[in-house]
Each structure stands twice: as structure tokens, then as C-alpha cells.
Amino acid sequence: ENVLTQSPGTLSLSPGEGATLSCRASQTVPGNYLHWYQQKPGQAPRLLIYGASTRATGIPDRFRGSGSGTYFTLTIRRLEPEDFAVYFCQQSGSSPTFGQGTKLDI
Amino acid sequence: QITLKESGPALVKPTQTLTLTCTLSGLSLSSNGVQVGWIRQPPEKAPEWLALIYWDDQKRYRPALKNRLTITQDRSKNQVVLTMTNMAPVDTGTYFCAHSTVASRGGIDHWGPGTRVTVSS
Numbered sequence: 589e590n591v592l593t594q595s596p597g598t599l600s601l602s603p604g605e606g607a608t609l610s611c612r613a614s615q616t617v618p619g620n621y622l623h624w625y626q627q628k629p630g631q632a633p634r635l636l637i638y639g640a641s642t643r644a645t646g647i648p649d650r651f652r653g654s655g656s657g658t659y660f661t662l663t664i665r666r667l668e669p670e671d672f673a674v675y676f677c678q679q680s681g682s683s684p685t686f687g688q689g690t691k692l693d694i
Numbered sequence: 695q696i697t698l699k700e701s702g703p704a705l706v707k708p709t710q711t712l713t714l715t716c717t718l719s720g721l722s723l724s725s726n727g728v729q730v731g732w733i734r735q736p737p738e739k740a741p742e743w744l745a746l747i748y749w750d751d752q753k754r755y756r757p758a759l760k761n762r763l764t765i766t767q768d769r770s771k772n773q774v775v776l777t778m779t780n781m782a783p784v785d786t787g788t789y790f791c792a793h794s795t796v797a798s799r800g801g802i803d804h805w806g807p808g809t810r811v812t813v814s815s
Contacts, residue, residue, distance in 0.1 A: 589757070623801035632790055632808055633741065638801025645803070676740060680800025683757055684743040 590615045592677050592687035600693045603667050609690045611677035613658040621680040624653055624662045627689075628673045636675075637662060669694075696720040698730075698791045698806035705812050706781050716774040716791030716806060723769050724749055727796035730774045732765065735808075736787040746794075747774060781813045 591614040601607055611622065620640035625633035635644040637653035640660055650671075652663045664671055672694050677687040702714035714732070721728060731746035745765040746754045755763050764777045774791065791806040 619799065621799045623799070625802075632805035633802070634805075635798075635801050635803050638803075639799045644798075644801070678741075678743075678802075680794070682754075684746075684800065686741045686743065688740045 589683060590617065590679055590681060590685055592679060592685055594675075594677060594687035594690045596690060597688075598691045598693055601667055602694065603669055605667050607664040607667060607671075607692060609662040609664075609675055609692075611655075611660045611662070611687050613660075613679060616657050617660075617679045618681050620656055622653075622655070622660050623678045623680065624651075625676045625678065626671075626673045627676065633676060664692075667692075696793060696804045698793060698804055700789060700791045700806045700809040702789070702809055702811070704810060705814065707815050708782055708813060710781050712776075712778045712781050712785070712811060714776045714778075714789055714791075714809065714811075716776075718772045718774070718791075718793070721772075721793070723767050723772060723774070729794045729796070729800065730767070731792045731794065731802075732774075732776045733790045733792050733802075734785075734787045734811075735790065736784075739787075741790070744778075744789075745776060783813045786811060786813045 593612045595610045622640045624637040627633040641653045650665045674689045728749040732744040733741045735741045747765045762779045788808040790808045792802040793804040794802045
């Protein structure tokens with residue numbers, strides 16, 4: 589199983605600041621099949637980034653994904669109040685797995 | 695507009711079989727590249743991928759649960775069904791139906807709202 593480890597577990601920031609979230613895979617993610625989601629309480633996750641760096645439809649350019657191989661990052665510029673949520677990375681290789689999540693706190 | 699909606703029992707007893715149905719609209723299950731899967735999320739934990747069915751009827755399962763899971767599709771009803779046998783309290787959580795495509799490299803671009811399942815006697 590390709591284990592995804594996200595860091596930090598919790599990130600406490602203020603609106604207007606920037607955030608960098610990390611996702612490290614225990615094995616190479618083939619074809620950069622690495623995705624990022626945002627989840628708010630009581631809701632399904634929402635796709636932000638797919639293929640490591642492509643923004644999903646309707647996602648503002650404040651969100652940027654990068655990385656390859658086993659190390660990936662999600663960068664959020666100029667945090668808005670609605671950005672405070674839990675973020676998960678996921679790899680969709682032969683047996684998809686999710687990271688344990690990073691909580692972005694005010 | 696693509697929408698997915700899960701349906702199934704809210705409560706199942708230990709050892710029973712869970713059957714969940716995902717009804718899709720705005721897309722055809724036979725369209726090239728379409729993938730529909732199931733993901734569950736235990737309370738206060740990360741999502742767990744369970745199973746996936748492709749437009750060409752290929753299937754994939756979470757290795758640790760492979761013996762308990764079956765995913766099927768009914769194209770006439772535009773539905774995907776997941777069965778999970780021998781349910782236990784650790785299987786409690788919210789179960790999501792999820793749509794992805796080859797174009798999104800398996801990134802899940804549409805989710806159902808989820809259905810909460812509790813396993814308890």
C-alpha cells in the first residue's frame with residue numbers, strides 16, 4: 589500500500605497569510621496521479637487539484653499544487669476565511685489511498 | 695450537471711450485509727473514461743477508498759477488503775451498487791459515491807452527499 593503522510597497535522601494561520609501543506613508518499617506515485625481535496629464539516633470532500641498541479645473546475649488560482657515522485661505540496665496564497673478546513677491528498681494508483689489530513693485552523 | 699446520490703440503510707447489525715446504491719444523473723455509465731467508486735469515512739478520520747468500476751466494467755477493490763466487497767453497475771438505471779458482507783462496528787462511517795475520469799487521472803470531481811451507516815446490534 590502506498591502510504592501518504594501529510595504534514596503538518598494542524599496549521600494555525602490568519603486570513604491573508606499563505607499556507608504550504610505537504611504530502612509524502614511511501615512509494616512513487618505513478619504519472620503524478622496525486623490529488624488534493626478540501627473538506628468542511630458535514631460535507632463531502634471537494635477536488636482542488638488533480639494530477640499534482642492542475643486546478644479543478646472553479647478553483648481559484650490562489651491554490652497551487654506541485655511536486656512529483658514521492659513529495660507533493662499544496663500552496664494556498666492569501667488565505668480567505670472560507671479556506672479554513674481540512675485538506676487531504678490522495679493517490680489514484682493501482683490501490684488508491686488518502687493521507688490522514690491537515691487541518692487549517694484560524 | 696453531474697449529480698450522485700447514495701441510498702441504503704442507516705443501521706445494520708453486525709455480520710449483516712450492507713447494500714448501497716448510487717444513482718447518477720447527468721452522465722452515462724457507458725461513456726468512455728467514466729469511473730464510479732465508493733469511499734467511506736469513519737467519524738473524525740480520513741477517507742478510505744473501497745472500490746471502483748470503470749465504463750468498460752473493469753473493477754478494482756481495496757485489497758484488505760476485497761473478499762467482502764462487490765461493485766456492480768446497472769446501466770439501464772444508471773446506478774452503481776456496492777455490497778459489503780460481514781459488517782462490523784469498525785465499518786461505521788459515512789459512505790460516499792464518487793465520480794472520476796481518466797481525464798482527471800482518477801481525481802474525484804463529483805461526490806454524492808454521503809450516507810451515514812452505523813453498525814450496531
